[in-house]
Amino acid sequence: MMDAEDMTREGAKTREKILAQAPYVSDDSQRNQCLLPIIKEQLNTARRNNRQIDTFLTKQGIEINSIRTLEDVPYIPVEMFRHFDLRTCPERDIVKVLQSSGTTGGIPSRIPLDKATTMNQIKALKSILSDYLGEKRKIFLVIDHEGINSPKMAFSARTAGVRGLSIYAKKTYFLLKEDEGRLVLNMPVIREIIEHHSHDDVYAFGFTYIIWTVFFEQIKKESIQFSFENFTLFHGGGWKKMQDLAVTKKTFSETMATVFGTHPERILDFYGMAEQTGIIFVDCEQGNKHVPSFSQVIIRDIFTLEPCEIGKTGLIEVLSILADSYYDQAVLTEDLGVQIGVDDCQCGRKGRYFRFVSRVEKAEIRGCGDTFRELRK
Numbered sequence: 030m031m032d033a034e035d036m037t038r039e040g041a042k043t044r045e046k047i048l049a050q051a052p053y054v055s056d057d058s059q060r061n062q063c064l065l066p067i068i069k070e071q072l073n074t075a076r077r078n079n080r081q082i083d084t085f086l087t088k089q090g091i092e093i094n095s096i097r098t099l100e101d102v103p104y105i106p107v108e109m110f111r112h113f114d115l116r117t118c119p120e121r122d123i124v125k126v127l128q129s130s131g132t133t134g135g136i137p138s139r140i141p142l143d144k145a146t147t148m149n150q151i152k153a154l155k156s157i158l159s160d161y162l163g164e165k166r167k168i169f170l171v172i173d174h175e176g177i178n179s180p181k182m183a184f185s186a187r188t189a190g191v192r193g194l195s196i197y198a199k200k201t202y203f204l205l206k207e208d209e210g211r212l213v214l215n216m217p218v219i220r221e222i223i224e225h226h227s228h229d230d231v232y233a234f235g236f237t238y239i240i241w242t243v244f245f246e247q248i249k250k251e252s253i254q255f256s257f258e259n260f261t262l263f264h265g266g267g268w269k270k271m272q273d274l275a276v277t278k279k280t281f282s283e284t285m286a287t288v289f290g291t292h293p294e295r296i297l298d299f300y301g302m303a304e305q306t307g308i309i310f311v312d313c314e315q316g317n318k319h320v321p322s323f324s325q326v327i328i329r330d331i332f333t334l335e336p337c338e339i340g341k342t343g344l345i346e347v348l349s350i351l352a353d354s355y356y357d358q359a360v361l362t363e364d365l366g367v368q369i370g371v372d373d374c375q376c377g378r379k380g381r382y383f384r385f386v387s388r389v390e391k392a393e394i395r396g397c398g399d400t401f402r403e404l405r406k
């Protein structure tokens with residue numbers, strides 16, 4: 030019989046094999062069988078290394094070895110990252126702490142990362158991006174200012190996005206700059222790109238709201254037009270504000286395609302969060318977001334928290350095997366989504382696929398949130 034250390038090593042080997050494969054080739058049942066034993070062992074490690082997580086599992090009556098499906102893995106509300114230490118490795122192993130934007134009372138989520146987790150996240154993101162970009166390095170355009178990538182700045186979600194998507198960059202350009210506290214067009218850089226890189230393979234990244242309200246507004250005012258032969262834009266975040274502006278996803282994609290001289294199908298919205306760094310769910314040409322093989326998505330009923338049937342809108346839960354340094358095995362988000370299907374998207378990618386619907390109005394999540402609050406007593 031294997032002891033805990035042997036099981037941990039075996040799980041790590043299996044995870045390496047999963048990360049080495051193309052991310053969308055295994056069907057849903059295959060990946061569930063592969064993910065479950067890894068996650069169960071990670072839960073055992075988390076329980077041993079974190080008293081709060083142990084108390085959380087105990088109060089819910091969780092017997093880890095009795096978990097039979099991914100739907101039964103105990104999830105935590107994403108809000109818990111703002112209030113509790115979810116570290117599952119020795120503190121001396123932490124090399125950096127990622128902070129998300131503090132949307133609840135100004136309190137940011139804190140995500141502790143060790144070297145192993147960071148490397149897993151890099152491998153995972155590279156795997157996802159290679160499926161959409163290929164293996165060749167390209168010109169990388171960041172629709173933001175260079176300061177967000179400075180070592181002196183706090184390691185934020187915006188920073189993580191830039192650094193993560195720079196994996197395939199052979200040269201990086203920042204299209205905006207700071208001017209007396211405002212973001213403005215970086216005109217010398219833009220002129221250089223238009224003059225020297227219109228015929229190159231180019232990809233870009235930016236936050237949706239910044240692209241629309243800052244970059245696009247100024248591009249339009251200056252009558253600037255790009256014309257790339259091979260261009261892809263990855264963007265995410267800020268859809269609540271975009272809805273307030275009455276800008277739909279279709280309008281955004283068509284407008285940006287015109288700006289960059291490409292097709293709307295190459296304007297790729299993705300869903301992701303700081304608490305699950307390394308995993309982004311990117312639109313395919315059918316407009317669906319696909320789940321890579323090292324993660325899983327469950328849509329849960331907003332009232333009962335039971336798994337929803339296909340086609341019904343509910344809370345998005347994201348499961349992952351990437352982290353050794355914190356509890357990311359099952360995170361219940363504050364976002365609404367709908368699962369569209371399994372294994373049969375016309376784009377050919379296997380696994381579950383879904384669509385993001387909206388953020389939820391701030392409400393009390395029943396269940397394990399109350400359990401965590403009891404830990405303060």
